[in-house]
Amino acid sequence: MASSLMGALELLLHPTPMLLSILSTTLQMALLSSCAALLLGVPLGAALSLLRFPGRQALVVLNRTLMGLPPVVCGLICYMLFSGVGPLRQFKLLYTVPGMVIAQIILITPLVTGIMESSLGHTAGAVRETARGMGLGGGVTLLLTLNENRYQIISAYLMAFGRAMAEVGAVSMVGGAIAYKTNVMTTAIMMYTNRGDFTLGLSLGILLLLISLAVNLAVWLLQKRWA
Amino acid sequence: MEIRHLSKTYGGKRVLDIPAFAFEPNTRYAVIGANGSGKSTLARLLAGVIPADPGAAISGGGSVGYMPQKSLGFRLSVRRNLRLGVRDAQAGERSARLAAELGLDALAKRDGGSLSGGETAKLALARVLAGRWDVLILDEPTAAMDVPAALRAEECILRCQRETGCTLILVTHAFGQAERIGQQALFLHEGQLWEHGPAEQLLHHPLRPETRQFLRFGAFA
Ligand SMILES: Nc1ncnc2c1ncn2[C@@H]1O[C@H](COP(=O)(O)OP(=O)(O)O)[C@@H](O)[C@H]1O
Ligand SMILES: [Mg+2]
Numbered sequence: 001m002a003s004s005l006m007g008a009l010e011l012l013l014h015p016t017p018m019l020l021s022i023l024s025t026t027l028q029m030a031l032l033s034s035c036a037a038l039l040l041g042v043p044l045g046a047a048l049s050l051l052r053f054p055g056r057q058a059l060v061v062l063n064r065t066l067m068g069l070p071p072v073v074c075g076l077i078c079y080m081l082f083s084g085v086g087p088l089r090q091f092k093l094l095y096t097v098p099g100m101v102i103a104q105i106i107l108i109t110p111l112v113t114g115i116m117e118s119s120l121g122h123t124a125g126a127v128r129e130t131a132r133g134m135g136l137g138g139g140v141t142l143l144l145t146l147n148e149n150r151y152q153i154i155s156a157y158l159m160a161f162g163r164a165m166a167e168v169g170a171v172s173m174v175g176g177a178i179a180y181k182t183n184v185m186t187t188a189i190m191m192y193t194n195r196g197d198f199t200l201g202l203s204l205g206i207l208l209l210l211i212s213l214a215v216n217l218a219v220w221l222l223q224k225r226w227a
Numbered sequence: 228m229e230i231r232h233l234s235k236t237y238g239g240k241r242v243l244d245i246p247a248f249a250f251e252p253n254t255r256y257a258v259i260g261a262n263g264s265g266k267s268t269l270a271r272l273l274a275g276v277i278p279a280d281p282g283a284a285i286s287g288g289g290s291v292g293y294m295p296q297k298s299l300g301f302r303l304s305v306r307r308n309l310r311l312g313v314r315d316a317q318a319g320e321r322s323a324r325l326a327a328e329l330g331l332d333a334l335a336k337r338d339g340g341s342l343s344g345g346e347t348a349k350l351a352l353a354r355v356l357a358g359r360w361d362v363l364i365l366d367e368p369t370a371a372m373d374v375p376a377a378l379r380a381e382e383c384i385l386r387c388q389r390e391t392g393c394t395l396i397l398v399t400h401a402f403g404q405a406e407r408i409g410q411q412a413l414f415l416h417e418g419q420l421w422e423h424g425p426a427e428q429l430l431h432h433p434l435r436p437e438t439r440q441f442l443r444f445g446a447f448a
Contacts, residue, residue, distance in 0.1 A: 126295075127301075129271070129276045129297075130295055130299045132274070132275070132276050132293070133274055133276065133293030133294055133295055133364075134292070134311060134312050134354055135290065135312075135358060136311065140311075147302055147303070148299075148301065148302055
């Protein structure tokens with residue numbers, strides 16, 4: 001145990017090409033999927049909370065259901081879609097980073113949508129009333145509403161990023177944990193632990209914790225400044 | 228601005244019901260009434276921020292400026308908040324003057340979302356008064372302000388109304404303010420326009436017992 005820890009720290013100070021590849025694949029996947037989830041989730045959440053249309057309630061319930069979608073189920077569905085017999089087979093997404101990003105987007109977009117839907121709902125009415133009273137148009141009013149919720153938007157993003165970093169079920173099914181290609185931190189930890197190599201697993205675990213710490217520090221700093 | 232069959236129902240309860248009324252141009256109206264009598268509902272309906280019950284008609288309003296009872300300071304600097312209401316150079320001048328008179332200059336760099344209730348009200352009032360409106364609706368604009376600030380705010384409101392010749396509809400709990408600003412007064416009681424007429428007469432010689440009862444405990448500060 002102690003020697004594994006020493007080895008892990010040693011590895012973090014002198015990272016191997018393997019470790020660097022795992023790190024860069026992970027960051028690529030998490031950044032791409034969380035940015036896409038933000039770009040999709042904010043407008044979707046805004047539409048759900050600001051517009052009144054038939055079926056809105058049903059969509060809210062559907063989104064809450066998707067928020068609880070088990071990652072392995074998402075992995076299964078993506079696997080079936082991307083595999084050699086699936087309808088999306090010609091895009092060759094199975095065992096690729098773009099395939100993993102798509103699975104992550106399906107998992108984390110509902111989170112961003114849900115946070116936006118509920119937080120915009122709290123402030124939208126007052127913003128709209130004040131803005132309409134000043135004769136401001138719909139575009140400015142929307143921007144003001146988003147600005148009132150900027151802290152929630154950033155923390156929703158950071159939460160989505162954190163989830164994407166930490167998720168294992170879907171990415172291992174869709175990505176296949178191929179070394180130097182689709183192996184990310186979580187799948188690597190599983191793989192090396194199974195092989196009895198605790199050193200690399202532990203160093204990745206420490207890194208994940210540090211990243212989570214950094215994300216939460218960022219949320220905390222934002223909260224101090226804005227909330 | 229004329230209203231006909233103006234009513235509003237929440238969950239089966241009719242909280243406002245006014246068969247007909249006409250607000251004249253270039254006239255100042257004070258709206259008084261107990262908590263829950265429907266003053267804010269009337270203000271919102273006239274401002275068009277909530278829909279009335281089917282069958283209602285509001286006509287001849289023109290441009291409407293409205294300061295809600297729960298006005299927001301947006302999470303921008305106070306200066307940028309003020310600029311939101313400004314669309315031309317003249318409005319810019321009016322805004323600058325209002326900000327100075329209402330004591331907002333010292334707050335210019337503050338975040339509009341972190342102001343106190345009274346400061347927020349000053350900001351909201353300056354923002355809406357900078358515009359040029361045919362109808363200006365203010366819902367308890369000075370309720371959160373201290374007395375000197377409220378008196379200064381009244382001067383600003385009066386000056387803006389005189390300069391623009393707009394129809395002013397001022398909801399207030401301060402009878403003194405209703406008297407100083409209102410030429411006409413409306414008394415709402417349980418969602419109905421119970422009594423209306425020249426402000427001086429309604430406030431000092433109300434005709435109906437409910438109006439008299441309501442005004443009895445009021446201080447004319
Ligand atoms: N959005 C709403 N939903 C349900 N009831 C409401 C709503 N807005 C106002 N009411 C009710 O309508 C009545 C009149 O409210 P309001 O016009 O705000 O009174 P006030 O004269 O104090 O401004 C009150 O009984 C209030 O509870
Ligand atoms: Mg009210």
